[in-house]
Amino acid sequence: MNNHPPFTSMGSVAIHAAHALSAAHAHLTPIFATSTFTFDSAGQGMARFSGNEPGYIYSRFGNPTITAAEEVIAALEAFNLTDDVGNPLQLKALLHASGQSAMATMFLSLLSADDTVLSHYSLYGGTHEFVYGFLPQYNINALIADLRDLNAVENIIQQTPTLKVIHLETPANPMMQCFDIESICKLAKQYNILVTVDNTFATPYLQQPFKYGADFVFHSTTKFLNGHGTSIGGVLVGKDISFMRTKAYNTYKLLGGTSSPFDAYLLIQGMKTLELRMEAHCSNAMRVAQFLQDHPAVAQVNYAGLPSHPDAATVQKQMRLPGAVLSFELKEGLEGGKRFIDKLNMCVRAVSLGTVDTLISHPASMSHSGMLREDRYKAGITDGLIRMSVGLENINDILQDLSNALA
Incomplete structure (x- = not known):
């Protein structure tokens, strides 16, 4: 250095x-x-x-x-x-x-x-497949x-x-559990x-x-x-x-x-822009989470920065800010989620996260499609869950796009 x-x-x-x-x-x-x-x-x-x-x-x-x-x-x-x-x-x-x-x-x-490895329910799909599907083929035991x-x-x-x-993913994908x-x-x-x-x-x-x-x-x-x-x-x-x-x-x-x-x-x-980006990502994410939490079409919001989050005390203890990724469930479930995703105009329909633009995906059919449905539901990943990586667009443009898609 x-x-x-x-x-x-x-x-x-x-x-x-x-x-x-x-x-x-x-x-x-x-x-x-x-x-x-x-x-x-x-x-x-x-x-x-x-x-x-x-x-x-x-x-x-x-x-x-x-x-x-x-x-x-x-x-x-x-x-x-x-x-x-x-x-x-x-x-x-x-x-x-x-x-x-x-x-x-x-x-x-x-x-x-x-040997044995212990982890938790809500994991990235690729990690879950590797730990609980791949490693046991080589006589490495995996507990959850x-x-x-x-x-x-x-x-x-x-x-x-x-x-x-013991392996932790915190915040965990896509339910935002924190350990x-x-x-x-x-x-x-x-x-x-x-x-x-x-x-x-x-x-x-x-x-x-x-x-x-x-x-x-x-x-x-x-x-x-x-x-x-x-x-x-x-x-x-x-x-x-x-x-x-x-x-x-x-x-x-x-x-x-x-x-x-x-x-x-x-x-x-x-x-080189990590600090600036994370500050802006987290600011936008909090506004989005608050908007979704108050929306009549939304049944549940999973965001580590909300006081209602079950792990809010852990977040405050070990994180400077609560992050830029959240997930939410619409009251109309899978069909409502499909309609919402299809009506988006600015937010991008794509897997992955952490880019400057807002990305929205459907974990059950995308990032976690390799998991058994029973395992997904144990982790809280229902068929209607939507994951959102909040980007750096102007917050008013993000909220307008979400409002139009939820209407």
């Missing part, structure tokens, strides 16, 4: 934390569009492959543009945090080709046959529970000696269990899981970190630097889910 004085805001970190890359003094991080790197001698090549000399070898193993993006994300997650002895917290990030790839590296580097009930969690821990990882990271981490540490957190919806600007004891964090960088919907990406971040450089790195390298330099470049540019 560049040698800067301590920053006072994440906005400065996002702009200036990238690695100093270019001997030609390029103002912005260059795109190192190369598949491989040269050696000055046979000895140097041997030294790099053995790890005795730092340097780049092959872009699947590492690339300067990718390194720059990794350093920015690690700096954001570690901003103003200290380790157990009071030193600035050091984190290591590995940038992947997708959030799903980052998640796969995390679980496959932490878990082996006969309401992780807001700490007594129930402790009972599961005590009855499951093979439990190795107390600190309380779960304290309980997990009593039993030497690791805690992993999907921080995609919050970003480091709204929530820093390492502050509360998390061991690993991952993001789909496709979403708010990039912010413009221009590339797919994911990142795994860990505070066990040795593990991240050995077991996690080897898993990452062998699975082959490395980011491309161009996607890393787009991510770096997007992160």
Whole structure:
């Protein structure tokens, strides 16, 4: 990382934390569009492959543009945090080709046959499929529970000696359930269990899981970190630097889910406006949630910023702002939801989230279509649920479009 004085805001970190890359003094991080790197001698090549000399070898193993993006994300997650002895917290990030790839590296580097992972009902559909459909094929057990009930969690821990990882997604997709990271981490540490957190919806600007004891964090960088919907990406971040450089790195390298330099470049540019974007996203989202909550056609609104949200106290404890994603149920259910989506004029009908424009999707038939209907309903994902990622358009234009579609 560049040698800067301590920053006072994440906005400065996002702009200036990238690695100093270019001997030609390029103002912005260059795109190192190369598949491989040269050696000055046979000895140097041997030294790099053995790890005795730092340097780049092959872009699947590492690339300067990718390194720059990794350093920015690690700096954001570690901003103003200290380790157990009071030193600035050091984190290591590995940038992947997708959030799903980052998640796969995390679980496959932490878990082996006969280990158990525990998570909760309301999860991103791809995570649910991976944890409860894919991992059991390799004799990795997966349990599910309401992780807001700490007594129930402790009972599961005590009855499951093979439990190795507790995984949180908070706020959770698409019901916006929020889990107390600190309380779960304290309980997990009593039993030497690791805690992993999907921080995609919050970003480091709204929530820093390492502050509360998390061991690993991952993001789909496709979403708010990039912010413009221009590339797919994911990142795994860990505070066990040795593990991240050995077991996690080897898993990452062998699975082959490395980011491309161009996607890393787009991510770096997007992160420079993260602070400004998240402030505006959250402001708009609160206005939308209040509008929907008062609308006669709406039966239920799930937004972490509403006082009526069941996890409002947890949100206030660990998040700077409550986020930009919400979901809601119309009183006319699935048919009402279809009519509403079809009548939108400005808000965009699309999956994904975190872009500058407002995106609206139908989880049951889109992001969570791979789940059994019974499992979806247990998680609160009914056939009529609508998910909304509130964008940066003028709030009056967003509300007008919603009002027209709900009429």
